[in-house]
Each structure stands twice: as structure tokens, then as C-alpha cells.
Amino acid sequence: MTDVQRADTGTADSGRAPRPWWVYRGTGLPAHDVSLDEVLPPAPPWRTFDGVSAHPDLADRPREDRTEPAPPDEDPAEVQRRLGSSLSALGRNTVEGDMVNAALLLRRPLLVTGRPGTGKSTLAYRISRELGLGRVLRWPITSHSTLRSGLYAYDAVGRVHALAEQDRAEARAAASGNSDASGASDGAAGPADTATATDIGSFLQLGPLGTALLPYRHPRVLLVDEFDKSDMDFPNDLLDVFEAGEYVVPELARLRQRLVDVQTDDPGGSAYVADGRVRCRAFPVVVITSNGEREFPPAFLRRCLHLQMPEPDxxxxxxxxxxxxxxxxxxxxxxxxxxxxxxxxxxxxxxxxxxxxxxxxxxxxxxxxxxxxxxxxxxxxxxxxxxxxxx
The missing domain is CATH 1.10.8 (Helicase, Ruva Protein; domain 3)
Structure with missing residues (x-):
């Protein structure tokens, strides 16, 4: 062992049974006979998180029941492109299974390294398909990626334009002198009609990492793809979020409005954020892929488990x-x-x-x-x- 908990995979052994403690069996096939609630042990005390959904309809429910709705089902087209249309099982690799399951039980990110084409990215889709964890959240890393871009994006300019248009609509309504009770005149949008259009939640969208850290009952699968492309400080920037399991959106935290309905990274998805803070309930299954082209800081490596993918035989x-x-x-x-x-x-x-x-x-x-x-x-x-x- 080095600073990172590392394992090199061997060859696949399709005839070997999964180990008794495995949750992920390594076949890539949907495990219809497995309930994640029954087989996944509780998180270690130092990796236990207590986030709750801020949705107002859940406010009167017990804390343990206040979680986000189940995520969308896996994207069939994306899964077919990644894994193929056949549901045949892949040969089981025991070291791969050990490291994936260790990451699941310890609630730690899994750093997967190997040459292109060795199945690093597809591993995230295999985990999600087998455990029924829904749509994979993919965060493709570039040299311009930042922690904020993974957490959320805020279109401040778009909101300023929307507010300006609202002011003009109100001025037109006041000048016409015949506006209705809502402030609308001759089909023009009044204050009641434009409130939703100018709400900050209409201009703020959670990114893949930000969505993965919402308080879901079961973990989301987050693929952080091509980590090598990030700048030198990026790995260290992720440390606090991975350790705390939460983050703050400053643009929401300073509002008087306590609850804001924002968009998520899922198509058509939304979630309420309270006081600008998001905290997970189930730490996501984080698969970070790297071609092994650069070294990462020891502090980052200590917080990950490491799986080296072999050349396919x-x-x-x-x-x-x-x-x-x-x-x-x-x-x-x-x-x-x-x-x-x-x-x-x-x-x-x-x-x-x-x-x-x-x-x-x-x-x-x-x-x-x-x-x-x-x-x-x-x-x-x-x-x-x-x-x-x-x-």
C-alpha cells in the first residue's frame, strides 16, 4: 500500500462465485433478487451523513423519510452505447469486485486508472445497472473544470435581463391605466405572471456533483471522467466536499427567501434547497477515471480507493x-x-x-x-x- 489504497486487477474469472460480503457482484447484470436496503451495511460512523430533503410537502414527515424522490431510470440509449445491447454477463474479476464493494461499504470515491479502452468509464454504468441506482450522473473533466462547475451554474446575466423585462412590463401596465388586479394589461405580463420567470431558481442549475449530493435514499452514481485533464489544484479543491458530503450555494444562502426550487442535472429535474445548503444522505458512488498520465496529491489519494484496470485479455x-x-x-x-x-x-x-x-x-x-x-x-x-x- 502507498498513500492510496491500491489494487491491481488480475484476469477475469467467470466461474468464481462472488464473495459473501459483496453487494456488487461484478456481472453487470441487473440484480433483481437484491434489495440494496437489505444488503448494504450502514455507513461507518465517520462517513455517515444526515441530509434531508427541503421539499415543503415532506416537512411533517419523520426525518428518516425526508429524502429526494428516486432518480430517473437509466438512459437506455446511453447504457446501450456504453455497455452494448446484450445482457450477457462479463467475466467476474475478483479484485475489481473487492475494490468496488470496498468503496460502496466505506462510502469512498473509487479512482480507476488504466489505458484507454480498458473499461474505466463503463464500470460506473455497470454498477448502476446491476444495483438499480438509476441514471448515471456524468461530469466530463476539462482543463477549465472547477469545483463550482460541478456543483452548480448560475446565469446571473439572464436573471438581470429577466428582471429588467419585468420592470418594463410593470411600467407599461402602470402607464396604460387599465391593468387588471394582477398588473397585466392587454396581454402584457404583470408582476404575478413574471414572478416565476424571474425567480432565482429558474436561473440556477445543480451540476452532476451538486445533484449527486442531494439527500437521496440510495446513492447516485457519479462518473468523474478523464480526471487527468483537470488543472493542478482541482483534486485538492474536491477534498472538502468529498469529506463533508455537503456544499453551500452562496447566491442562495444570502437570500431572505429560505426555500428555492432549483433545476438539477437530471433532464427536467428539480429540487428544493434550504438556506443555500445541500447535504447528502447517502454518499454517492463516485467513480473517477484517469489514464494514469499524472500524479495526484497524497491528500487526495488517501481519501480514495484505487483500482488499476488491466489490459483486456x-x-x-x-x-x-x-x-x-x-x-x-x-x-x-x-x-x-x-x-x-x-x-x-x-x-x-x-x-x-x-x-x-x-x-x-x-x-x-x-x-x-x-x-x-x-x-x-x-x-x-x-x-x-x-x-x-x-x-
Whole structure:
């Protein structure tokens, strides 16, 4: 062990039963026979959070029942793109299962490192699908990402324009002298009509991290993708939020209005925020992906569990192809392509499973031949993603 709780995965073992303490079984299949309430132990005392929903309709309920509504179901199109249309189980990897379940039980983020195409991002979708945790909240990291952009976005300029338009509407109503009781005149919007349009909640949206920290009964799955792209201070900026399980929206905290209905990162979603503060109930399942291109601060690493994804072996590649292309993977010429890719990937490294899927799709669409043209195309498609000759 180093500063980070680290594990390197071995090869998949589809025949090995899950360990007795596992909640996530590692198959990627929906676990219809498992109730998360029954199998997930309580959080450690130092990782227990007590957030409650601020929705006014829940104010009279017992504190333990004041949680956000269940999240939207998983996005079928996104899940199919990530995991494929086949519901065949992937080979079980015991070390991967150990680290995912340790993160679940300890309520700690999971830092997943490995080369492109090793299944880092898809792990979040597999966890969500198997445990029935709903739509995955994805936060794609860029060099411009900040803690605030993950928590919320506030369109101050848009609200100023809306307030100015409201003032003009009120002035027109007053000048006309024949406004109705609500202040509207000749179809113009009066104060009662524009109140909702100018409310701060209409201009404030919680980001993926901010939404994940709402007080849900069950944890949301948050994918923090391509963490390497962040600036140097970004990992440390996340520490307090990950430790406290809460954050403050200053624009709401300084309002006289105690409750504000804001938008969330879910399509059409909304949530009430009280006094500008959001605190989680169930700490989210946080999957942070990295290509291993940079070092992260020790303070950040100590607060994560670490899973190193291995290069996919032949069996794993076959599982991936079957999930995305179905019975096509059984054709002899395509099985030979899979085998050739596995051998080349072992020899050269720097290849991603996406490149195999691209080649197989081209081959199954009529591009395959026995001549030099196919070999040239295959060489271009299977170009290494790092080192000499990479794009």
C-alpha cells in the first residue's frame, strides 16, 4: 500500500462465485433478487451523513423519510452505447469486485486508472445497472473544470435581463391605466405572471456533483471522467466536499427567501434547497477515471480507493464484442480478428478495445478482404494511441 489504497486487477474469472460480503457482484447484470436496503451495511460512523430533503410537502414527515424522490431510470440509449445491447454477463474479476464493494461499504470515491479502452468509464454504468441506482450522473473533466462547475451554474446575466423585462412590463401596465388586479394589461405580463420567470431558481442549475449530493435514499452514481485533464489544484479543491458530503450555494444562502426550487442535472429535474445548503444522505458512488498520465496529491489519494484496470485479455475482449455486436462475434473470420488484436495489444500495448470494435464493424459491413487493402486499413485503425506514430 502507498498513500492510496491500491489494487491491481488480475484476469477475469467467470466461474468464481462472488464473495459473501459483496453487494456488487461484478456481472453487470441487473440484480433483481437484491434489495440494496437489505444488503448494504450502514455507513461507518465517520462517513455517515444526515441530509434531508427541503421539499415543503415532506416537512411533517419523520426525518428518516425526508429524502429526494428516486432518480430517473437509466438512459437506455446511453447504457446501450456504453455497455452494448446484450445482457450477457462479463467475466467476474475478483479484485475489481473487492475494490468496488470496498468503496460502496466505506462510502469512498473509487479512482480507476488504466489505458484507454480498458473499461474505466463503463464500470460506473455497470454498477448502476446491476444495483438499480438509476441514471448515471456524468461530469466530463476539462482543463477549465472547477469545483463550482460541478456543483452548480448560475446565469446571473439572464436573471438581470429577466428582471429588467419585468420592470418594463410593470411600467407599461402602470402607464396604460387599465391593468387588471394582477398588473397585466392587454396581454402584457404583470408582476404575478413574471414572478416565476424571474425567480432565482429558474436561473440556477445543480451540476452532476451538486445533484449527486442531494439527500437521496440510495446513492447516485457519479462518473468523474478523464480526471487527468483537470488543472493542478482541482483534486485538492474536491477534498472538502468529498469529506463533508455537503456544499453551500452562496447566491442562495444570502437570500431572505429560505426555500428555492432549483433545476438539477437530471433532464427536467428539480429540487428544493434550504438556506443555500445541500447535504447528502447517502454518499454517492463516485467513480473517477484517469489514464494514469499524472500524479495526484497524497491528500487526495488517501481519501480514495484505487483500482488499476488491466489490459483486456482474449476472454474479456470476446465478452465486450459480444455485448456490442452480438452473434457477429461468433463468425470464424471475426474471431480470428479478435485473437489477432489480443496478441497485437499484448505485444505493442497502447491499443484500446474501441479500436477492435471499429475493425470488427468494418469487417462485418463488407470492408473485410484478404488483400493488402484490408491490411492497410486494419493497420490504420489499430494504430497505437501513445508513443511513436500516435495521432
Amino acid at each position: 482474449l476472454d474479456r475482449l470476446t465478452d465486450i464484442v459480444t455485448a456490442h455486436l452480438g452473434a457477429v462475434a461468433e463468425e470464424p473470420r471475426l474471431r480470428e480478428l479478435i485473437r489477432g488484436f489480443a496478441e497485437r495489444s499484448t505485444r505493442e500495448r497502447g491499443l484500446a478495445a474501441d479500436q477492435l470494435l471499429n475493425a470488427l464493424y468494418l469487417a462485418s459491413s463488407g470492408a473485410h478482404s484478404e488483400g493488402a487493402e484490408w491490411e492497410e486499413l486494419l493497420h490504420a485503425v489499430w494504430r497505437r494511441l501513445d508513443g511513436p506514430g500516435s495521432p
